[in-house]
Amino acid sequence: MPRLSRVAVLLLAVPLALGACKKKPVAVEPEPQLPAQPVTPPQQPVDDEAARRAEEERMRRAIEMARSALLQVIYYDYDSDELRSDARATLDDKLRVLNANPSLRIRIEGHCDERGTDQYNLALGRRRADQAKRYLTDRGIDASRIETTSFGRERPAVTGSNEEAWAQNRRGEFQIVAGGTELRAP
Amino acid sequence: MPALPVRFPSFPAIGAPRVVAALAIGATLLLGGARPAAAQERPSGVSLTLEYQPGRRVAIMVLPIRGAAGDSIKTILERDLDFSDRFQHVPAITAPPFGQPLNYALVARAGAAGVVQAELLQSGWLRVLLHDVAGKKVLQQSDFPLPTAVNTDGWRLGVHAIADQLEEWVTGQKGIAATRIAFVRDGRVWVVDSDGANARAVTPRGMSPSWHPSGRYLVYHVLEDDRHRLAVTDLVTGSQRSLTNQGGSLDNSPAISPDGRSVVFSRSVEATAGQTDLFVMPFQGGATTRISVARGSINTAPSWSPDGRRITFSSDRSGRNEIYISDADGTNVSLLTADAFGERNLRADPSWSPDGRLVAYSSEVGGRRQILTINLRDRSVSQVTSDGRNDTPAWAPDGRHLVFTSTRGGTEQLWVADTETGRTRQLTRGAGARLAEWSPRLSVTP
Structure with missing residues (x-):
């Protein structure tokens, strides 16, 4: 299971990272109206089977949205563990998913760019993860639901020795440790 | 790095001025009467005596070594001595048969202050002689064990250890090749x-x-x-x-x-x-x-x-x-x-x-x-x-x-x-x- 979610993180990280080239990553809002109203009012002679499928599809999409909000990467400034406003917005999305799924447990991994030194970067990555964790626990998430770790500069998202690459490597990644299979949309 | 006195028989322990004098004399006298053309092309900082001085590199020659592994040993020793940054490598002349007297005048003309001569023994050990060219004699001699399997990790380490010993013979401090x-x-x-x-x-x-x-x-x-x-x-x-x-x-x-x-x-x-x-x-x-x-x-x-x-x-x-x-x-x-x-x-x-x-x-x-x-x-x-x-x-x-x-x-x-x-x-x-x-x-x- 951790293996699978790692792959998911990587798959997600790539398009997000590409997006970051153009502009700061935009927080993915889980469609707010989803739980409120049905997407398509059933047509007259309803095929029960079709309706059920549509409902399933709608649920599936809502869960995918929740999952991608949960896994969305956050970014940091150079030699800093402070949460930027874009990171806070991303964490707010995660907060909603965590609140809707009390059995969900996650791990936050801090990463650094290649500058700085190997040992310092390991410690800095831990600080970055800890800051993100504190943001969530300050807003009511039980600390026991969030692990933190650091990979320093050991697992860069992109290779390259330029500001663009560094910006994408200074990040926090999120993994689902438990409760990811029966995810509910917020 | 402190100056390291060298156990060098032809120059008994003397004060620093004498050492400088010895170096100066070395440049002219050690090479005998013949005009040393090669000596003038030598880069500065190369010492012509076996007396090691910090900041100087001792000019050293490793003679060809007979036997199948001889070339490998010579190459490794030369490189180790070079990497020590305390020796200047001098290209070897044709080696005389082991045991016969070295032509000191000849190696002196080539610019060497020290000459390493080695022979693989029947036992697989390597006999190594360090010649003091100026003193026209063998300064140190020792037999070193080498594993029989050539070019293995242990064999290479054994050759590196010989380079480290050579360095100690000349400079008083063991090298770092066997690391x-x-x-x-x-x-x-x-x-x-x-x-x-x-x-x-x-x-x-x-x-x-x-x-x-x-x-x-x-x-x-x-x-x-x-x-x-x-x-x-x-x-x-x-x-x-x-x-x-x-x-x-x-x-x-x-x-x-x-x-x-x-x-x-x-x-x-x-x-x-x-x-x-x-x-x-x-x-x-x-x-x-x-x-x-x-x-x-x-x-x-x-x-x-x-x-x-x-x-x-x-x-x-x-x-x-x-x-x-x-x-x-x-x-x-x-x-x-x-x-x-x-x-x-x-x-x-x-x-x-x-x-x-x-x-x-x-x-x-x-x-x-x-x-x-x-x-x-x-x-x-x-x-x-x-x-x-x-x-x-x-x-x-x-x-x-x-x-x-x-x-x-x-x-x-x-x-x-x-x-x-x-x-x-x-x-x-x-x-x-x-x-x-x-x-x-x-x-x-x-």
Whole structure:
């Protein structure tokens, strides 16, 4: 299971990272109206089977949205563990998913760019993860639901020795440790 | 490096002025009556006598060695002597049959102050003679064991040990050819011989290796998804054992004490968010003791003093990353690198020299990370590198050479610098290499 979610993180990280080239990553809002109203009012002679499928599809999409909000990467400034406003917005999305799924447990991994030194970067990555964790626990998430770790500069998202690459490597990644299979949309 | 008196029979122990005089005389007299054309082309800094002077390189010739392995031995010896930065290699002339007198006038004309002559014995041992050209005699002679299997790790180490002995005969100090450097490549710990040969992976994964003084074990750091732990590899048996293994704990940057009994390392645990502290534990395993007490700061990259009584480490307790020194139990902390350059320098990676005089470290210099050394007595700073991004310096056992990571060649590779002359050579090639640690002098097991 951790293996699978790692792959998911990587798959997600790539398009997000590409997006970051153009502009700061935009927080993915889980469609707010989803739980409120049905997407398509059933047509007259309803095929029960079709309706059920549509409902399933709608649920599936809502869960995918929740999952991608949960896994969305956050970014940091150079030699800093402070949460930027874009990171806070991303964490707010995660907060909603965590609140809707009390059995969900996650791990936050801090990463650094290649500058700085190997040992310092390991410690800095831990600080970055800890800051993100504190943001969530300050807003009511039980600390026991969030692990933190650091990979320093050991697992860069992109290779390259330029500001663009560094910006994408200074990040926090999120993994689902438990409760990811029966995810509910917020 | 202190001047090292040489046991040199033809010049009895004399004061410094006489040594200088001997050098001057050497340039004219040692080469006999013939006009030494070659001598005038010699680069300055090359010594024409076997009397070693710091800053000078002794001109030495290795004669061809008969036998199947002779060429390999000669090549390795020549390269080792060159890499020592204490010898200037002189191309060999045709070797006389072993046991017959050497034509001293001839080798003197070629520019050699010392001549190495070697013969493979029936027993597989190598008989080595060091000729003093000026004194026209054999200065030293010894037989060295060599494993029978040519070009194996042990055989190469045996040849390196001969180079180290030659260096001691001339300079009074053993060389560092019979050593290895542990480093990190592709997420595994590797080991390479001091001359860049025989690079091979020694652990299934891991980073930040530290040598045991026996040269037999490495402690290293393993990244798991939910923890970082320390492990030990036995280079003889290839076995691995866990030293620490605690969920949620990030243990890294281990350094084994000079007596081999303790390991200092850095650890961060979830309970103290944002803080990384130094801990000590027995090399054999057991309880860990926290020795740094800086609330909320990062304390890492510890390195022992050669007497094992103090450690140097990096800490951002002042708000900037600087190098500190403390007693081995964490008390008596003092700042070593004063914040003198007025910018965010992020000084890091301290490494205490084996002679106790210097700490090498890395620092941002004009926006790029470079290697520097600081003298512990007067706090004077010298810059060792200026080309590319350079970090994680580690001392050779001679306290003169440093291995470090540099991007000067395009990718991260290990380079070796002689801190006395500034001469630099590339140690590793191929896939990126970093986080080097130099082994102690290794003993040869024939």
